[in-house]
Amino acid sequence: MAVRHTAALFSAERYVAVLRADYGLTDSLDLEKMKTDCAARVPGLSTFGTELLSVLRYDPEWFKENEDDPELWGLIRLAELARPAPSLSASNDTGFYFLEQALSAIGWRKDETEHLQKGRSITELFQSPVNADAFPFPNMAYFLAGWLSAEDCKALRRDLLAAWNDEGSPPVAMVSRTEKFATQLNVDAAETLRLVFRDAVAMLDASIASGEALFLTLD
Structure with missing residues (x-):
């Protein structure tokens, strides 16, 4: 199965509040x-929710007898x-990779591009000053996914715009870095980068406009 980037909007505050209210996310979980x-809720998920779980490799064995995986149940x-949001694969399945290569060509570090692709650890939702109680299951740092706050998105949007030419075309260094990959896919590097850049800004703008967080996964 081809790797794609998926993005979704969600209220981080509501998510934490729901888990705490329903299951007591403290020492008395x-x-x-x-x-x-959580097992009973799976059949009632929306179409998008079901698709998102599929991307996250949902398996009924998450609920196997004598096994406890609350970090997965929480997903x-x-x-x-x-709810759906634009993703880095909106125009091209491999858009996330085009953007990664393009940004590395102008000095972005790997951890910086990964921050755009996958965001922060889910665990951090439970470790903010507002939600200071220790979350007892550190494996919630699901390796395939993460999140960005609206404030994170504002900062990333600013950095992305600073990396782009004012006239709307990708810098020469970006095009040069991605030309070989573009040729393999039989697409134009500059045009693909324009589309991917537009997708990235649209993804970040969705969070900024709504004030909600982004849930991001790459699989």
Whole structure:
């Protein structure tokens, strides 16, 4: 299966509040209730929520007897709250890779491009000053996914615009770095970069305009 980038909008505050209210995300986490409740919610997910779980490699074995995976069960509640957002694969499945290569050509570090692609660890949702209680399952730092706050998106948007030519065309260094890959895909490097840049800005703008966070996954 081809790797694609997926993005969704969700209220980070509501997500944390729902988990805490329903399952007591403290030392008294009700594992049995969480397991039973999350399993029961899967069939009722929206089409987009179901697609998002598929991207996250959902498997009914998440609820296998004698196994507790609350870090995975929690993703079901996130899928329940999520709604579609533009992604780095909106115009081209491999758009995320074009952008990664282009930005590295002008000095972006790997961790900076990964921040745009996958964001922060999900665990950080439970470690902010507002939600200071320790989240007891560090594996919630799901390796395929992460999140960006609206403030993160504002900063990334500013950095992206600064990396682009004022006339709207990609810098020569970006085109040169991506030409070989573009040739393999039989696409024009400069035009593909224009589309991918537009997609990236649209993704960030969706968060900024709504004030909601982005949930990001690359798989």
